[in-house]
Structure formats: C-alpha cells, structure tokens
Amino acid sequence: MMKQQLVKAYLKLPPLVQNVLVSLYGIKLYVERYGVGRRAAEKMLKNSESYSFSEMERLQEDAFVDLAHYAIDNVPFYIEWAKNKGISKSNISSIDDLSLFPVIEKEMIRDSPSSFVSKKYRNKKLISLSTSGSTGSPLEIYTDNHTRTLHYAFFTRLRSWFGVEKRGGRATFLGRIVVPQGQKRPPFWRYDFGQNNLLMSTYHLSEDNLSSYIEKLTAYRPVEIFGHPSSIYRVANYIIDNDSCGKVKPNVVITTAETLMPYQRTAIEKAFDCPVVDQYGCTEMAFFASQCESGEMHFHPEHAIIEIVDSKNCIVKPGVRGQLVATSLISKVMPLIRYKVGDTLSVSEEKSKCHPGFPIIKFLEGRTDDLVYKKDGGSVGRLSPIFRSDKNVTLSQITQEESGDITVLVVPNEKYNDKNREMIRRELVERVGDDLNISIFEVESIPKEKNGKFRPVKSYYKRIVD
Template identity: 30%
Template sequence: MKLIDAIYSNSPIHVQNLLCSIYGALEKRKRFSNIFFEYQEWLEESQYWEEQKIYDYKLRELQKIYQHAYTTVPFYNDKYKKAGLSLNPIQDLEDAKKIPILEKAEIREHWKNMVSQNHSEGKLYPRQTSGSSGMALDFYATKRSISFQWALWWRLRQQYGVKFGDKSLSFIGKITVPIQQSRPPFWRVNKPLNQHLVNMQHIKDENIKFFIDYIDHEKFIFFSGYPSIIYSFCHIVESLGLTVKNPPKFVFTGAEKLLANQKSCIERVLQCTVTDHYGFSEGAGNATRCKHGNYHEDFEYGHLETNQKTQLTTNTFSGELLATGFANYGMPFIRYNVGDTATWSTEKCSCGRNSSTIINIDGRNEDFIITPEGLTMKIHSYLFKDTKEIQECQIVQYKLGEVVFRIVKRPEYTTWNETHLKQKVRKWISSSIEVSFEYVEEIERTDSGKFKAVVSYIDINSINVIID
C-alpha cells in the first residue's frame, strides 16, 4: 500500500483521476451488483412493515445467524459452549440476552478464528477500522453484506428523490489530493460513480473561492461525507461573507454524529436539506434518520439492543449499543459492543415506520484537535490503521501547536512506530504541529467508564478557530 500511495501522490493530476476512476469501477462492481438492486426493491417495501412482522423477521434472522456461528465459526463455537449454550437457545428476542457480549478486544485477538468455515478468505473482503478507541480492528465482509449496507444508504437518498448515478461531491478524510498541493484543482474525479472527491486538508480560507467556483460550475445534486468537514467548509464560506450560487439539493452525512449547530450552519450556507444515518464500519447494524428527525433501526440489516439500560422517563431509556448483523455470514458480529450509547423512545414516530426509534446517538462526541493553521480535526482513525503494535492510544492536546500521544504499548512496539505516527500526523493533520509521546500502563476512563480517544484542554473561547 505504501508503494501504491507513493506512486499516486507523485503522479500527474490526470493520472490520479484515472486511478480514482479505476478504483471507482472496482468499488462499483463490489457495491452495486445485481443483489444491490434486489435489496433496494425489497427495502422500499419492508420499511413500513407492521410490528409483529418486524419482530418475526428479527427473531428468525437472529436464530439463523446464531446457529450459523455456532456450527461454522470456531471462535463462537468455543465461546458459546463455555457459556453453556446449546444450538437452539433463542425462542424470543429477549433470549438474545443469554448470548455473551462480543467485545472489541476479543475481535482483535481472535479475528482470524472468527471466519466461518463455510467461507474461504478468497471470497471475503478484508476490512479494518480503528474504531473510537484508537486501536486497529481487522475483520472480513462478504459481497452480500457490502451490497446490503449500500442499499440501506441509498434507500435514504432515494427517499429524498436522489437517483442512482446523480452527480455528488464527497468530503472525506482519506487523502485523494496530496496534502502538499498548494494550487487547484483540490478535487479528484471518480467517473464510474459520478463522484467528485475532496479531502479535509485543503479546506482553508485561502482555498475557499476555488471550491465555490468549482461547486457552482459542476452543479452537484448532493454532498456526502463527514459532517465536521462539510461544516468546516460552510463555516468558512459564511465567515468570509461568500455565497454558493449553485448549492446541492441535499447533504447526507455519516461516520460521525451530525451536531445540531453543524446542521444549522450547513443549511444556512447551502440552503438545502441536511440529514444523516448512524452506522459503523463493522456493518452489524444501522439506523436511518427520517424526515421527522428520529433515527429508525434498519431492522432488515441487524438487531440493535441496549446493554446497561437506564430508564430516563416513562417513554425513553438509554444504554450501550449492542449489534447483531444479519448480512455478514463470512464473519458474523453477534451482540457486538459497538462502543456507543443511545437514547431510545417507545413512542410512535409520525413517519409511519414501526421499527425501533432512537432519538439520539450519544456516544460519538469526541474532543477536537486544533491545528496551528486554525482548523479543528476530530477524524483520527486513519492514523492507526496499520499500528497493531499499539494496544490503546489517546490523543491529548494541552496547548496550541502540540499534541501528545498517550500510548499503551504492545511488546512489539518500537521507535519506528513513533516515527511512523509523526509522519502520518504531518501528512494528514498538519505539517507544522509538534508531536510527543507519553507511555502509560493504562488509559483512564471517564466516570461513566467511557474511553475518550481525543482529549483537549484548549480554551476554545480564547482563540479564533473553526469549531462546533
């Protein structure tokens, strides 16, 4: 990958666009196969099922994935037998609580033993995410599960009238435009998906007029991507008193929580509809926001439940999110502790959907890192994707211009890891920020037991930065 990245970064812009399009063609084949369109048609009808039909479907799918894991996945077979479970312990959804919770640490240790013996690795797609804890997590996905997940995301878009293949602009963290590039174009094109790409490192005051001219010229139907990046763009546009003449009709965000003031700013600047969904790379569950502002569990894709439930009012309760995926039979995730918390409501939503209603996802509010250039960054997952020598890492900022990596090392950790992390920070976050390291036996949790991947002690009211 390093060689490919180096070749890409040093290639002419037209070659980079060609490489983006080649990648796009491969992704299009993987995401949007015939099964994708079959799922789309079915999902349009299933979203309005009655409660009993939803319950029966979820129970049946939970029984199937559990029995599949019990009989074909060595890790689960051993785990469930040790817990005293049989092949058929689930008679209703409440019986799911009999199944031991799956923690991230178990996946990191046993992920190769979590692959179903009915699937060879050649038929699976390797995936990796750092999650919210700054620790690499490896897993596999099937083509079916990937297509299913994209069908869910496109169901949301089509509810607003977006058509498959409409021109879009994606705001991403991954570098498609080399960070050292100082002149436009600050975007690349993925022709097979009719998708244009920008990364966060070039969204600065001095570049905003180039972006506005480009957006006005291209007339995108929708934007997608990280809400914090789209918000940063809109905040700069607004603060400079500029106007986007041809804004998109819609903005769809994901991967991070869309905050209320982010949404307001984006709507003011772009004069368009802004919405989001809740999901995670592991693909064991999803929840989509309806037009009335509530999230609805996408029950077709997985079962979301609460752990350590706390009753807040007569009609609301909160708890940790556990997810059981129904689509990925290659490497199942069963009662997986996602690491987020949510607030649920038992009241009916006026949108007409009968799936479980989530009124807030509470667990994705990380602090920001403020760069010397005045940008705020809370996307840090790319820093840790190939650093398995780190058990845990917390990024701390005590003062402007510096960040500290608080690290719990694994035995194989070396000084190379320090150098590698510094290079990544300078490439992806800021070329001028100072990086230091602090090694600890453990990283303390919050009073509620939550791990915080980013902690900032900066008084944001005393400085001029782009913030939420």
C-alpha cells in the same frame, strides 16, 4: 507498510493520473458495494420500509434464527460457546432466544478476530477492514462483496428518500488524503468517475482556499454532499459569511462518522438550502441508522436487532439511556451476535408514524473527537483513523497542547516497532502539516477521564480561528 508506499507514490503523480487511479479504485468499490444481489436487497428494503412493528419483528426473528443456527454450526467462537453451554440449534427458535447468547465485547474480537469468522469462508478471499479506533482501539473486521452489497442497499434506500441515485453526483468530505499536504493551490480535490464522486480534501480547508472549494462545488452541482459535519460546517460558514447561501444547492447533505451538533446543522441547512440528514453506523456493519424524510432518527431494523443495556448487560426500558448492543442480520462471514458497540443512547417508547417498524432513537451520545488545528488555522477532525490495525497499537490518544504541539500516546502490542512509530508520525504530518512538533510516546496504559470516558483526541490549543 505497502499501503503507505502506495500512498507516497500516488501523491507524487500528476493530478490527471491521480484522477485515473482514484476512478479505478472507485470502480472496485462500486463492484463491491453494488454487486450480485443488489436488486433483490433493494426491492426487499423498499417493501419492508412500510412494515408494521409486528411484521418487522417477524422479519427480524426469521433472520435471527437462521443466523444463530448458522453461527452455531460454522463460527468457532459460537461452536465452542454452544458446546460449553450445552446449547443446540433446537434451543434457538424465536427472537426471545437472543438472550441466551453472550454480549460480545470489542476486546474479544480484537484478541481473536479469526474465531468470529465462519469456517465456510476460511479459504475464500475476504475483504479486510479496520475500524477507525474512535474509542482509541482499532479492530480488524472481515467481510465479502455480498455482505457489502447488502449493507450498501441501506445507503441506496436512504438516498432514494431524497431523490439521489447511486451515481447521482456526490461531493465527499471525508478524511481521505487525495492531494499532497503541502499543496498550496487548487485543485484540492480528485474526481472518481467510477462513482461520480468528487473527493474533496478536508486537510486544505483554510480561509485562503475555501473560495476555490465553493467555485468547484458551484460548477460541479452535486446532488448530494456527504461527509464529516466538522468539515462541511467549515464550508457552510464560509458560504454564509460571503452571502452565497443556496449557490450550491444539493438535494441533501448527509453527515456521518462524527456527532452532528445543532449549531452545525443550522449553518449547513442555511448555507445549502436543503435537508441535512445524519447517518450513524460503524465499520463492523453491526447496524445502520439514519434520519428519514420526516427528520426522525431511526435504526433500520432489517439490518440489525438492537438492544440497549445497562452496566450489567441487562436490557433497559425504552427511554432509558444505556449501551448499544447490536446483532447484525446481514453478515455470515463474521457474524456478530449481541455485539457491544460502545455508544450510549436510548430509544423512544413512541412508534414512528412514517416508518412504523423502525425504532426511533431518542438520545444519541456520539463520538465527539476534539478538533486539532493546523498553523494556518485549518481544523482537522477524525484523526483516529491513523491508528488502524496495521499500526500494531492497542490504544492511542492524541493531545494538542496549548502551544499547538502534538503529543501522541500509544499502547503498543507485541508486533509494534520503529516502522510503526514512523508510519504514525508520517500520517500525522500528511494531515496536520510539518510545522507542528509531534512527540510520540509508548506507554503501558492511558487513563480515562474523570467521568469514566475515554477521549481519543484532546485539544487545548487556544488559537482563535475565524
């Protein structure tokens, strides 16, 4: 609730003051992401990116054995598991012993997140993160500055492949609320001086406003554009329709958080006349994947050990589609060993020519949330972050009816109350406007689709948008 009050107060401030506050928060994030240990991590990753498959496997094995021993000594869940199974640290001596560990389902973390937090960090100030709930149910994750620094070293390496420095000048299109929903005139962005980052509102990308976005991007000249492909695609289409391709030409466009569709890639590449790189990861920092300079989609193996399993959690052969199970090698705050992410994919049998030790992702079935459309024709993607853990919801689904009205189904937990309902409504209004009818219903369960998948956002709105 405090966070909502702060956002409400922020939105009432003058743009100049908002820029100051955004920059102060950016400095905080920069310290968390690029703090102590940054240089050592970046140097290690620079060296290991050319490792052979066997060299990378040895690196993973050493990291896994160290992590497994640590977890058995310090993490309540693994302490209890090892005790019940009669397993000691002496039983864990190679990467093959990963199979001794159970597969961790999301529900296990949701039901008891503290049991996965190391006792060594119990009395320390930790960073609490909440997953976006892209599968309908958010998780609470704990980390610290050191782990965040290790994680962002992988972003640094990815950006370095395309000549982008940490503060090289970035324009970001994510789901952050940076300007009031009702604002009708530019600027529809705020500037984060701490990270040299132009935060562009994705909730004001209407046909009437797009020209002002292009004017700002042209003046700002970002080295990198980063964000949701659905939003960047809308900007790209406007550029193409107005014969302005190459007018804004960054070194790279990096897409994240949504599935990058082939038609989106084609339009974005044409509009910005630069490489388009898809990045794939999760709030849990359980793994890191991205395309490289040659266009191959890779898991970064120094970050995590990857397994692809079938419905019985048995490992499938390369090339066969299955569920992603990841063992993060970078966090000792909340170690996740054999964590089932919930995405379907396959890895290639082929070895990479550009990065020999990196697995190649052959197929990735991403999280394709439907888009919700506002009355002014603007589309809004990634509404699932509304249902972070502070809403006390275990499962949620947003449906936009043919009329445009929105129906929200939530499965509440025991802490859910009227305030949570109002928070959900308010955050929806902040994103889609107040001219759509929003109905929220508490239910005991939400059915899956006929194919067994769960869709957190469904849209049947038939309005044709240019």
